[in-house]
Amino acid sequence: MSKAFGKPNRVVIALGGNALGNTPEEQIEKVRAAAPTLLKVIEQGNEIIITHGNGPQVGMIQNAFASAHKDNPEKIPAMDLPECGAMSQGYIGYHLQQAIGAAMHKEYKRWHVASVVTQIEVDPDDDAFKNPTKPIGAFMTKEEADAELVKHPDWNIVEDSGRGYRRVVASPQPKKIVEYESILNLLDNEFIVIACGGGGIPVVRDYSDKGTYKGVAAVIDKDMGGELLAEDCSADMLVLLTAVDHVAINFGKPDQQDLEDITVEQAREYVEAGQFGKGSMEPKVKAGIKFAESRPGRVCIIGSLDKAAEAMAGLSGTRIHA
Ligand SMILES: Nc1ncnc2c1ncn2[C@@H]1O[C@H](COP(=O)(O)OP(=O)(O)O)[C@@H](O)[C@H]1O
Numbered sequence: 072m073s074k075a076f077g078k079p080n081r082v083v084i085a086l087g088g089n090a091l092g093n094t095p096e097e098q099i100e101k102v103r104a105a106a107p108t109l110l111k112v113i114e115q116g117n118e119i120i121i122t123h124g125n126g127p128q129v130g131m132i133q134n135a136f137a138s139a140h141k142d143n144p145e146k147i148p149a150m151d152l153p154e155c156g157a158m159s160q161g162y163i164g165y166h167l168q169q170a171i172g173a174a175m176h177k178e179y180k181r182w183h184v185a186s187v188v189t190q191i192e193v194d195p196d197d198d199a200f201k202n203p204t205k206p207i208g209a210f211m212t213k214e215e216a217d218a219e220l221v222k223h224p225d226w227n228i229v230e231d232s233g234r235g236y237r238r239v240v241a242s243p244q245p246k247k248i249v250e251y252e253s254i255l256n257l258l259d260n261e262f263i264v265i266a267c268g269g270g271g272i273p274v275v276r277d278y279s280d281k282g283t284y285k286g287v288a289a290v291i292d293k294d295m296g297g298e299l300l301a302e303d304c305s306a307d308m309l310v311l312l313t314a315v316d317h318v319a320i321n322f323g324k325p326d327q328q329d330l331e332d333i334t335v336e337q338a339r340e341y342v343e344a345g346q347f348g349k350g351s352m353e354p355k356v357k358a359g360i361k362f363a364e365s366r367p368g369r370v371c372i373i374g375s376l377d378k379a380a381e382a383m384a385g386l387s388g389t390r391i392h393a
């Protein structure tokens with residue numbers, strides 16, 4: 072499956088949590104539709120590593136436990152965010168494995184795809200713990216949001232890119248992928264690896280017990296987690312797939328302008344001008360800048376999951392390069 076001559080390009084492909092639908096059925100449909108495109112990228116001589124978001128899913132899992140716990144506190148525990156993040160990696164990784172494995176088996180009679188439950192170390196003193204920005208769970212109307220705030224006075228809820236209101240949680244910067252050696256090992260053995268789902272489960276070192284980590288209540292941005300994964304795996308390209316075809320300036324306004332090709336300097340100017348939704352498009356552009364600057368020749372593409380093949384071929388999406 073790899074190129075006959077020369078080293079294949081390594082591509083990290085990130086699938087946005089909001090682009091994966093809201094139910095198991097929708098998610099299965101979305102990942103099944105994406106699987107042939109992902110395999111085509113391999114046929115073109117690339118190695119792929121997959122990561123995915125979990126914003127809607129991690130919120131859904133935590134809410135489900137919270138309401139079951141309220142109804143039956145003796146038997147059903149409330150569930151903390153890191154455990155919910157781990158469950159979301161299993162839930163989404165499972166569907167991705169099924170979809171990619173089936174497409175791979177049809178073509179190549181092999182099933183070399185595996186998800187790695189991945190922890191990512193964060194700084195316990197990261198300012199993000201004081202300033203929650205990561206939207207999770209379902210979109211709400213203003214009335215629904217107000218009702219949730221009465222039920223959960225400790226929640227923070229914000230408006231998310233004109234799509235409704237969502238709970239936001241802390242989103243610290245990813246520092247170190249704990250399982251990176253397992254990921255590299257699977258890649259060396261020609262597996263398609265699904266890793267750092269939901270940005271990775273955020274953990275901090277537990278210095279009271281050498282070599283151990285403990286989960287923290289946060290959700291890492293998967294664009295930043297995917298960027299770290301791409302650097303750790305020496306990837307050449309980072310592809311961030313979401314629900315819109317392009318990054319835009321004046322997004323949602325009558326003079327919206329879709330961007331096709333921008334330098335890191337232009338991207339940085341647009342970030343400074345506040346052109347991108349916080350916790351939605353801004354982290355993607357910031358991840359793109361970081362990746363494009365990390366080594367000469369590296370490129371980030373941001374485009375839609377539905378047009379993944381076109382984006383990879385340069386016919387859709389926004390390219391960020393040095
Ligand atoms: N300037 C912008 N250009 C394009 N999309 C934007 C912009 N600002 C905010 N958005 C919103 O960001 C969304 C992508 O972020 P998000 O839904 O968090 O991604 P994900 O698919 O990774 O879950 C788009 O669907 C769009 O609604």
Ligand SMILES: NC(=O)OP(=O)(O)O
Nearest residue numbers: 088124125126269293
């Ligand atoms: N963890 C994360 O970034 O999820 P989304 O892609 O759903 O925002």
